[in-house]
Amino acid sequence: MIQFDSDRRLFSISTDGSSYVFGLNDKGVLQHLYWGDPVAAADCAPLLGSRLHSSFDAALDREAEEFAYWGGLSYMEPCLKVRWYDGVRDLRMAYASHRIERADDGKETLTIVLRDEAYPLEAHLVYAVRPGHDLIERHVEIVNAGDRDVVLESAQSAAWSMPELRDYRLTHVTGKWAGEFQLRGAALTEGKKVLESRRGFTDGHANPWFAIDDGAATEEAGRVWFGALGWSGNWKIVLENTAFGRVRVTGGINDFDSEWTLGPGERFETPSFVGGYAAGGFGAMSRALHRYQYEHVSPGKELRKVLYNSWEATYFDVNAKDQMALAERAAKVGAELFVVDDGWFGQRHHDRAGLGDWIVNADKFPNGLEELIDRVRGLGMAFGIWVEPEAVNPDSELYRSHPDWVYHFPTRPRTELRNQLVLDLSNPAVKSYIVDFMSRLLGEHDISFVKWDMNRTITEPGMRDHPLNRQKELWIRHVRSLYEIWAELRRRFPGVAFETCAGGGSRIDLGMLRYADQAWPSDNTDAFDRLGIQEGFSYAYAPKLMTCWVTEAVSGMNKRITSLKYRFHSAMTGTLGIGANLNEWSEEQLAEAARLVAQYKAIRPLVQGGRQYRLAALKHKGVDAVQYVGVGESGEESVLFAFLHAQKLGDGLPRLCLLGLDPDKRYEIEGGAFDCAKNEEPESEGAKGEGAEIEGARGKGNDGAKDVRSGRALMRIGVELPLRGDFDSLMYRVRELRS
Structure with a gap:
C-alpha cells in the first residue's frame, strides 16, 4: 500500500479506492502532488517541481507542502513553529531519511524524518494505512536531539492539500448547548476559515471534522475529501485558500495560549488526524468513517445495551426506595441497564454543593449502594452510575481541604460556572485522587457502566506549583492526564463500559472515542430536534456510539408534543435509552414501550453495526x-x-x-x-x-x-x-x- 520510487523521489499511498502521492522536489521541499481516484504514482512525476510567480510569491511549491514549518519564504499556516534557546524563531527542515514498516495485521506505516539544518531537532512524519480502508492516519513526533530546551509554539498533526477544483465547499458542524451538530456549508474563497475550540475540551460549538467538495457532491454522488482529528482539548483546523487556488487544511492542537517546552532527549507526539477520500458522496464518506471507528477506534465491540437513566425522573432527589421503584418499571419495558444519575453522593441535594465528595450518601442509601444494585441485578439489568470527576463545588469537603487543587490565578476571582470549578488534572495528587476514588467505587460495587460528565469549561488557566514559563502547557496536560486516567480505569476494570458526556454534545472526537464506548450528543432530547442533531453527528461518527433517549410526550425543551412511537423511532436510530419519568406512564404506555424496545432489540445489530x-x-x-x-x-x-x-x-x-x-x-x-x-x-x-x-x-x-x-x-x-x-x-x- 505504501511505496517509494527512489528514481523519481515519489512517495505513494494506495488504497482500494484512492491514491495519495507526494515527493521531494528540486529544492528539497516535500511537495504534495495528488489525492483522489487511483492513479499510477509515476504519472504524477511531471507535477513535481518548484514554482514562483514574483519576488512576492517566490515559493509557491510551499503552498502544497506536506509538512509546513514556519521559516524562510513560508507564509501559510504552519504545522510546526518553534522558539530556540538563543532567540531564533526560524525553522529550516530538510529530508533526512524514511522507513516503511508492515505489521502482522497488514497495517503499513511510513515514517519520514526531517531534520533542521542547524539545530538538533527532528520531525518524524508518520502516515499509516490499514487494509480495506480508504483512510490515512497521520501524526507527527517532534524530537529534541540536543541538550537545550526548545519551545514548541505550534505543533500540528498534519496538512492536507486539496486538488484543484472548480469551487471549494466546506461542510462542517456548529452549534450551541441543546443545538449541537448543526450542518453548515460554506464556500471557501481566498483567505482562511478557522474551526476551533478554546474552552478546554472539544465543545459543542464546533467539532474537529471537515469535508470538502466542489460544491456539487450529494449524499450518494460526487467526490469528497474529509478529515477528523482525535484530540479532546483545545483544537484548531485551518482551511486556507490562496490567491493561486491552492487549498490546504492544517489541523491539530490549538496554538492559542499554548506552548510546550521540549527538554533534551524528549519527544512530543501530536494527536492523530485521519483523512480520507470518497468518490460516492457524503454517504460514502460517513460509512468509511463509521467502519473505521467500529474496527479500529471504539474499545467496545459488543452491542450497546438499552439503558434507563433516572435523571429526569428524580433529578437530585435520589434515594434507594424511589430508585428501586423506577428499576421495577425500567425492567418492565425491557431495559438492560439501569443508570443512577447525579445526586447519589455527598451532600448533593442540588448543583450548588457536594461535587467532589464521592462517598455514598448514607441518608439516601441507608443500606449502602449495594441494596439498589442487588435489586437492579435481580431484575435482570446491569447497573450504571453517573460521575463528574474533573469538577468540584466550592461547597464541598474536597474543596475545603484542597482549595488550591483547582485551576486559578492567585490575583483573580475563581469564576464559577454551574456553581463549580475545574480540578487541575496535571497535579499528580489530583490525578491520584480521581483514580483512587473511581477504583474504590468500581471495585467495591458491581457497576457495569459509568456516565462520565464534565459540565464546566476551563477558565483562569493557572497551575499552582508549575513553572511560570510552562503555564501554557495546561491545555495539553489536562487532556493527557484525562486520557491516562481513562486508560488506567479501563485496564483495571475491563468489564465496565464508559460514556463520555460534557455539557451536552461536547468532548466527542476520535481521541475520546478510543476510551469511551458511547457518547452523549446533546442534552436536548426533543425527538424532532434530535433528528437534526443525530444527522449531523452521523456525518462524522457512527450510530452505535450515539446515545439517544426517549423522554416525555411534552418536550421539556420546546413544549412540543409527540407520540410515544415517534419518540422511540427517533431514539432507535442510535443506541437506545429511556430517560422519562416512568412513574407517570400508564400501564398501556409501559406495554407499548415494551413492544417498541423489543422491536429495537430485533434490529439492533443493523443499527449498531450496519451500513x-x-x-x-x-x-x-x-x-x-x-x-x-x-x-x-x-x-x-x-x-x-x-x-x-x-x-x-x-x-x-x-x-x-x-x-x-x-x-x-x-x-x-x-x-x-x-x-x-x-x-x-x-x-x-x-x-x-x-x-x-x-x-x-x-x-x-x-x-x-x-x-x-x-x-x-x-x-x-x-x-x-x-x-x-x-x-x-x-x-x-x-x-x-x-x-
Missing part, C-alpha cells in the same frame, strides 16, 4: 429518513426509519427509494408488525402509521403485513410512506428472501 444511508430524496417534503443495511442470521437485512414533520394541503408523499441493497435479490418487507401505533397516547392524534400499506400489501393492524420485491424495485421504484399529520413516523424491516 447507514441517509435518504435525503424527500427532505423537501419534510421527510427525514435513514436506513441501515447489514447481514443477519438469514442473509442481508435492512431497516428503514422515516419521519414526517408536517403534512401540507392534504398531500400524500412520493415513494422513497432505498439504497444499499442487492438489485438481484428478493426482499420481504414487514410493515404493520413493526410499525406499532396501537395504544397511542391521547396527544398523538396526528400519527396514523398503523397497518401501513407497503408495496401492495393490504393487511391492517399488527397482522404482520408483508410484501416481496426485488432489490432493484426497492431502490428504483421505492416504498410507500403512509405518513400523515404532524410528527408521524414509521419503521420498515426488509429481509432477504431465501428460496
